[in-house]
Amino acid sequence: MFLQLLKAFQRLVSQLKSQFVWVRCWLPLPLQLYGFRRETESRTRLRLRVKEKVRQEPGQRSGHQSNWRISRRHLVMDYIFECFFDDTFAQITRNGLQDRQSRRDVLDHLSAIIKGCSEGQNTQTDEVAAIAVTAAMRFHRLAKEQNGNVCLMGKYHNILYIGLRTCWDWGVRDSEVVVQLLVAIYECEKTFERIFLGALFGPHAPHFIAGWRSDFQDQNENVRAMVYFLKHATREKLTLPVWIPRFEQERQLRFIDVPIESCGRSSPLRIALQANAPELLLILLRYGASPQPPDGGASVIIALLDKLIENGRNYSCELIMCLKLLLRNVAMVEMPFKPLLYGARREMFFERYGRLLMDKIIGKEQVYGVPTLRHLCRCVIRDVLRNHNQLPNGIDTLRLPKRLQRYIDLTEELDGPERRGPESEPILPPKPKLGGEVPRMPTISSEEEQSEDESENHVQLLEAVTDAEKAAVAAFVATSDGAITPEAKQAAVAACPPDFEPDLPPDFDPDFPSISGKLS
Template sequence: MEYLLECYLDSFKHEPRNSLHDRRNRRNMVDYINVLIQGCAGVDSTDTQKPCEEAITTLIQYHNKFKSENGRVCMMGKYHNILYVAMKLCYLWQLQNSDLVCQLLKEIYACEQTFERILIGALFGTKAPHYIAGWKSDFENQEENIRGLVYFLDKANLGKLQLPFVSGDTTKQFRFVDLPIESCGKASPLKVCLQLGLPDKLLILLRFGAIAMEDENDFSNFEHIMNRLMEFNHCYPYNLVSCLQLLLKVVPSLQLKLSEAEPNKLTRDILVEKYGDLIEDGLIPLNRCGYIPPELKHLSRCAIRFELWKNFNIPNGIRQLPLPETMWRYLDLLEN
């Protein structure tokens, strides 16, 4: 497999620098390598994992070879786009080697400092990347892009992937699911979902451990969605209500930041003052805003999910717990 692919890539180096900028050319390369993988697996064999691993490894090494020759600076041309050929192959063959998939993601991130080409098509649709960033998605449609996102979220968690993101003078480690999107004002994928009112995508991100609050005093995401809901005068859009309900599933209760002028004021008083309509209409349950304690099963869900999150074992670890199906679904945010 490695020899055949190297022979093919040897002829590829004579192509123009922008030869893989066109999505059709990337697809043609994917189709060619697919044939090689299937052929190396054997006519009657279903074990395609090994030849797929060899193909991905060869493509990564090919990229790194030319990057090294340029002083470890990626020219973002055909040798970089070959990583997206590898990305599509990982998804199509559902490569199970999490470490290799994470190595590929690291190589992409080292050059781009973002995963926009995986994220934007899933959140906005596969036509959006062309207008936002000038390139076309490697996925056929938004549904496939979402399935691809789920695949890479899963492999990033299994590989315990964390990557540095520089903001000003500080560098912070982020998980794949929380990495800011450059072309969206460096907002996290979760925040983009809230801004657009996308509960279906928000659910995916939360299931894979997206952080709703950066620290115990950060309720900006909740305040954003609640402020938007207050604009509708009791006629609330379903998508925004769903977003708020999902956020409320992943925190024990609302504890808004107290004003320095009124340090003794209770959270529930602030909520009634600012979001009384939402409490009155049942969008913020009484057991989430301090009037009565949260139910024990909800507190247990938050505690269990946090322990699984610390070990990069969410959502996969949920079904390893000795619990009935209904409890698995409850912990995985799929049931109320």
């Protein structure tokens, strides 16, 4: 009898709970009586650990007490999303989320709940979306643990891509949640092809390459989503273990360098080069992609050079742009045929790619010359920032002029010193420091300087020895203001006396004409 009354009371409370979430606030009974799940042992230990931490650190107790309302709201919203995923996925078949339209239907319902919770609990939408993504990851993890830590795939795995799309739609700013989602995807797939393929080839190409359709509308949206996840992965310094068959070992690679399984285990940068996409290549390089991908493949620069010489001198503009971008990230081009001596390698390189050197597609200084100092500095700075996961945001923290920051960020090339237009303000000299003024040394102003073309049109006047030479020079200068013209020559000849013969040195060549003859 008592059990029947208890079950009836539970049904009543469940109905009330669907209408009032705060019913447990005014009925101080155990949570399982209201239909809440019984806490597992791990959750109980976690709750006790938090209480013990607050008890040991009294300084944080006030903050914990002031934020109890926020924690309570998060618990309520977390339970709402947990119920949503349990009820929704109980009605979906195993392959119910295989097509894109089914995933969009679930996303529409989830977005409505996120918006309602945000308005009802007075919380930012990105925070509510982060709670929803956390609930989706927990649903996936519990299903995986029940299957011996092996992903069941199907709808149990596609829930992660519902969370992925939720992060992008609502702009989740919690990098820790986004990175946990990326790690959960990688643990099951060992790749991120559903993020990169749509950005590289468009939303329709993945259906023919890997058999699934992209969750994004077009390629532009997919590229922006790729940049969004790159930013969060870089902020959290995400590295993942990747098995490289060529090296027969596992290496820690960054998110942007993880190979794509359906494209021959090639890195996204190598695939962007194969697709002749300089815009995507620039994005990948700016966000820290290695110019020599660590996927165990051949040199991407040598592969580009081979593609350029396939059609003679009919070079592709996209390939040249890709090559220029890659050369901005490497100090020197490593010549192939490495077991041979340097001289033999140089001759073989020139025989194969000499046409590119003559056409100035690649610079000689980056092959077997000396690169410029500013290029070496840029490569070293980018390598340091890349190793510390600071590209490209770390460039703004450098105390350098904006022009040099753009040069390091691959968005501008420095062809020479910065020039000022005629209407720009002149550069003022630096103010002297307090404690004593240093007199400025006299210098030649820019107005007094003459170009080479102007100096060629002026006569270099030597000191005259005789009065006749002085008269000839004076007449020459007065006639044309120093310019060599026929009128000036005639005036100089007329100023000289008829019997004028200059004093010539002993080694003077008699075949050399006299001054009067030379001027005439």
